[in-house]
Amino acid sequence: MSELRDLYQEMVLEHARSPRNHREMPPPCHHAAGHNPLCGDKLDVYVKLDASGQRIEDVSFRGQGCAISQASASLMTETLKGKSLPEALKLGDAVHQLMTQDDAEADGLGKLVIFQGVRAFPMRVKCATLAWHTLRAALGNEPSTEPIVSTE
Amino acid sequence: MSTCTTQTAASGRRLDPLLLRAEFPILEQMVHGHPLVYLDNAATTQKPRTVLEALERYYERDNANVHRGVHLLSQRATDAFEAARRKVARFVNASPQEIVFTRGTTEAVNLVAQSFGLQHVQRGDAVLVSHMEHHSNIVPWQLLCERVGAKLLVIPIDDRGVLELDALDRLLSPRVKLLGLVHASNALGTLNPVAEVIRRAHAHGIPVLLDGAQALPHAKVDVKALDVDFYACSAHKVYGPTGIGALYAKKQHLQAMPPWQGGGDMILSVSFAGSKWNEVPFKFEAGTPDIAGAIGFGAALDWVDSVGLGAIAAHEAELLAYATERVRELPHVRLIGTAPEKVGVLSFVFDDVHPHDVGTILDQQGVAVRTGHHCAQPVMERYGVPATVRASFAAYNTRADVDALVDGLRAVREMFRV
Numbered sequence: 001m002s003e004l005r006d007l008y009q010e011m012v013l014e015h016a017r018s019p020r021n022h023r024e025m026p027p028p029c030h031h032a033a034g035h036n037p038l039c040g041d042k043l044d045v046y047v048k049l050d051a052s053g054q055r056i057e058d059v060s061f062r063g064q065g066c067a068i069s070q071a072s073a074s075l076m077t078e079t080l081k082g083k084s085l086p087e088a089l090k091l092g093d094a095v096h097q098l099m100t101q102d103d104a105e106a107d108g109l110g111k112l113v114i115f116q117g118v119r120a121f122p123m124r125v126k127c128a129t130l131a132w133h134t135l136r137a138a139l140g141n142e143p144s145t146e147p148i149v150s151t152e
Numbered sequence: 153m154s155t156c157t158t159q160t161a162a163s164g165r166r167l168d169p170l171l172l173r174a175e176f177p178i179l180e181q182m183v184h185g186h187p188l189v190y191l192d193n194a195a196t197t198q199k200p201r202t203v204l205e206a207l208e209r210y211y212e213r214d215n216a217n218v219h220r221g222v223h224l225l226s227q228r229a230t231d232a233f234e235a236a237r238r239k240v241a242r243f244v245n246a247s248p249q250e251i252v253f254t255r256g257t258t259e260a261v262n263l264v265a266q267s268f269g270l271q272h273v274q275r276g277d278a279v280l281v282s283h284m285e286h287h288s289n290i291v292p293w294q295l296l297c298e299r300v301g302a303k304l305l306v307i308p309i310d311d312r313g314v315l316e317l318d319a320l321d322r323l324l325s326p327r328v329k330l331l332g333l334v335h336a337s338n339a340l341g342t343l344n345p346v347a348e349v350i351r352r353a354h355a356h357g358i359p360v361l362l363d364g365a366q367a368l369p370h371a372k373v374d375v376k377a378l379d380v381d382f383y384a385c386s387a388h389k390v391y392g393p394t395g396i397g398a399l400y401a402k403k404q405h406l407q408a409m410p411p412w413q414g415g416g417d418m419i420l421s422v423s424f425a426g427s428k429w430n431e432v433p434f435k436f437e438a439g440t441p442d443i444a445g446a447i448g449f450g451a452a453l454d455w456v457d458s459v460g461l462g463a464i465a466a467h468e469a470e471l472l473a474y475a476t477e478r479v480r481e482l483p484h485v486r487l488i489g490t491a492p493e494k495v496g497v498l499s500f501v502f503d504d505v506h507p508h509d510v511g512t513i514l515d516q517q518g519v520a521v522r523t524g525h526h527c528a529q530p531v532m533e534r535y536g537v538p539a540t541v542r543a544s545f546a547a548y549n550t551r552a553d554v555d556a557l558v559d560g561l562r563a564v565r566e567m568f569r570v
Contacts, residue, residue, distance in 0.1 A: 004516050008509070008567055039508055040525045040538045064538055066506035067568075121512060 006117035007124070008067065011075075016067035021060040021077035034063075034134030036126055041065035043073060045134040049085075056080050056088055059135075066127050068118065073131035075111055085139060092132040099125050165463040172459065172548045175200040179548060186518025189556040194338050194366060194497050194544035195522050196388045199452070203392060206451035210444045218443055219417055219434070233443050236450030237433075240398050243453045244383060245374040250406065252399040252433040253441050257365040258288040260384035260399035261332070263436060264361055265292035267412040268382075268405060273329045275301035280328045280358070282307040282315055282344075283534055284337040287527040289363040293332060302329075309534065313340035313489040320349065324356045331360045335367035335383075339528040339540070340489030341472075341497030343371060347378055354379065359405070365389050365397075369456070369546070370465050370495040375400050387445065391546075392452030396445030399436075406432040413438040464547045468496035471545045475554045482561055488531075488540050496545030499526075505568050507539040513567055514541075514560040521557070 025031070025046035034043040043063035050057040059080045061073045080088050091112070097104040099118040106113045118128045173179050176198045181188050190198060210232065216225035218233045234248070241248040254260040269292075273279060279293045283306050290304075297304050305323050308316045315333075331353045336343045350360045361382035364373060369390040375383050382405070386397035401409075411418055411429055415438030420428040429435045456464065475498050479485055488499040501507060511523035522542045525532045532538060543557055 004513060004567065007512070013568060038524070040529070040532065042538075066508035068509070124508070124512060127508065 003117070003120045007121055009114050009117060011111065011114050012067060012071040012117075015071035015074040019061075019070050019074035021074065022062060023060045024062050025058065025060050029058075030138040030140065032134050032137035034130050034137065036065075036069075036130050038126065039066070041069050041127065041130055043069065043130055043134050045073070045131060045138045047135065047138050055084050056082065061131060061134075065130070066124075068124055068127040069130050072115065072128040075114075076131045076135065079110060079112060080135075089136065089139070092136060095132060096125075096129055099128055165460045167459055167463040167467050167547060169467065169548050169550045172200075173550075175202070175455075176548055177201060177204070183518040183520070184516050186556075189519045189553045191543040191545065191549065191553060191557060192520045192522050193369075193546035193549070194389070194526075194542065196394065197369065197391045197546050198548070199393065199448075200391055200455050202455050203448050203451045207393065207444050207448045210447050215444075217440055229443055232447050232450075233441070236446040239450035239453050241400075243373070243457075244368075244385075244400055245376050246400045247403065249432055250375075250400055250403050252401065252406070252436040253446050254384075254397050254399050255395055255442070256386040256388070256397035257363055257384045258292075260382075260397055261289055261361065261363060262292045263399055263412050264330075264382050264384070264401070265296045267409040267436075268359075268401075269293070269296040269330065270300070271408075271410060273297070273300055273302045276327065277302040277329045278305050278325075278327045279303075280305045280307060280323055280331045282333050283309045284313060284315070284340055284342060284531050285332070285334050285528065286338055286363060286365070287529070288365075289332050289334055289361075290530070293330075303327075306530075307333075309342075313337065313342045313491045315342070315344055315349070317345070317348070317352075320352060324353060324358060326356070328356070328358050331358050332363065333360065334363040334365075335373075336364075336370065336495040336497075337489065337528070337531070338366045338497065339499055339526040339531045339542070340491065341494035341499065341544075342489060342491040343367065343493040343495055345493075346380070350378055350380055366495060366497070370461075370468060372461055381405060387449035387452055390452055391455055393442075393445045393448040396442045396449050398449070403432065406436070409436075411435050411438070415439045417441075459547055467547060468545045468549075471549055471551065471554060472496045472498060474551055475543060475545070475557065478554060478558045479561070482558070482565070484565075485561075488535050488537065496549075497542060498544070499540040499542045501537050501540050502564070505564055507541045509568070510541045510561070510564050513564045514557070517556070517560045517563060519556055519560045 030047040046060045048058040059077045095112050098116050115128055118124055178198050214228040216229040218230040237248045237251050241251045293304055307320050335346055353360050359381035362380050364383050364385040368385045381402055383400040388394040418430050418435050418438040420430050484503045486501050507523035514521055524539045
């Protein structure tokens with residue numbers, strides 16, 4: 001049960017219960033709809049860049065899903081505000097590695113380090129990465145199966 | 153071999169699940185430090201030793217291709233394969249010529265859609281299904297309808313998960329060229345009044361396909377008494393191997409239907425000018441089939457016969473009643489699927505914990521359930537939930553399994569402190 005406790009840490013449960021930045025963002029913003037067809041989780045991620053177009057001014061999400069996917073999206077939005085685009089994408093990669101690789105570097109991840117607990121539950125990695133994949137799609141850095149809506 | 157212990161007037165025979173469990177080697181294992189409690193039987197059942205031995209014996213002694221060689225092994229393989237076909241036929245009260253082996257229920261439905269469907273459904277026509285179908289009895293018809301320009305119509309269900317027969321009557325029309333209905337719902341457990349539906353559809357001259365994947369292991373299927381046109385089923389839901397199933401179709405349908413896949417074994421003669429199709433059911437079995445799988449299917453049905461389908465159904469009904477009562481005691485739980493006639497499927501949601509979190513926490517306690525949309529997204533949408541937790545019962549489950557499930561659910565509530 002200790003692995004379970006690592007997965008469902010208090011912070012995860014708290015964010016799942018009261019997700020931060022859980023709101024739709026009016027255009028103009030980057031937006032993508034993420035969907036995990038296996039479990040039916042759906043997530044919309046909205047990103048507003050600053051005037052330079054290189055830094056995240058605001059980021060929010062809407063959606064439904066398990067505690068892991070909701071907490072991951074909530075903590076992602078909390079972490080990303082003010083980050084540059086390369087920093088944001090690097091963080092996404094680091095979180096993914098944290099959840100899938102035993103020797104992953106946890107430095108610089110801040111609160112996101114709690115998702116290390118997902119490593120013992122390979123079936124749940126997709127839940128935790130859905131928000132990050134959707135963010136990537138929203139920023140238009142890789143093709144998404146969902147239409148990428150950008151009105152900027 | 154019979155493992156039944158006592159006789160009762162109600163069910164004819166009573167089974168002892170503890171004795172049956174000993175025949176399933178997989179159930180002996182520990183999962184995450186707990187004895188395995190397998191409650192995902194609607195996804196697939198475990199296999200008794202007799203089925204495993206039938207597969208092993210076939211590959212150790214008889215393996216050869218069927219309907220081809222003149223050598224002894226080919227004859228043995230063919231005999232065993234055709235004996236399996238007769239077992240399936242007997243199990244559903246059909247003639248062996250009316251049983252086509254397929255990869256499973258899904259392929260059986262696709263076969264009907266692509267052969268019978270393309271032959272009979274035209275632009276402006278309609279195919280009728282219910283709101284509680286598995287995707288496998290929706291998508292093949294959507295593909296057909298898109299291809300020919302026909303419409304897919306849906307029979308609604310009520311809040312309990314019961315088919316609305318009045319609405320069915322309104323939907324039956326000369327435009328409808330086929331009705332596809334699940335015999336027992338995998339997501340809700342509802343056992344549909346199929347005889348009545350078939351009677352009403354036939355009154356309009358509409359042929360009926362039943363998706364029997366979930367019903368075959370729990371309810372007596374008599375295709376003759378039902379007068380059903382097509383019945384699709386899978387071996388792995390009824391203690392047999394994966395990758396093999398069967399389509400029952402009335403002989404006159406099979407004879408009139410065009411083949412859907414071409415290849416070896418489905419032809420009488422081939423020349424570049426044209427080919428002659430083999431007789432039924434071989435016309436629909438192109439290529440080397442899953443011979444071992446079919447033999448395993450037959451062995452599984454033998455096993456069910458030895459225990460008694462009535463005894464299995466009575467046992468599962470008892471477990472379902474017990475589990476329903478116990479799960480209802482938990483706070484914040486909502487049952488999805490409360491039809492009066494059900495197979496052993498208990499689907500539910502907590503109003504404050506997502507099914508996937510429930511599934512992970514149960515798994516850590518050795519309890520295997522299904523969480524998700526159960527390949528029945530329209531059902532989830534009907535009840536306004538993204539997914540459910542589903543416990544489903546088989547002959548080898550016990551009240552102790554139900555208790556383990558309920559203990560696990562209490563641990564979920566503790567973990568989430570709700």
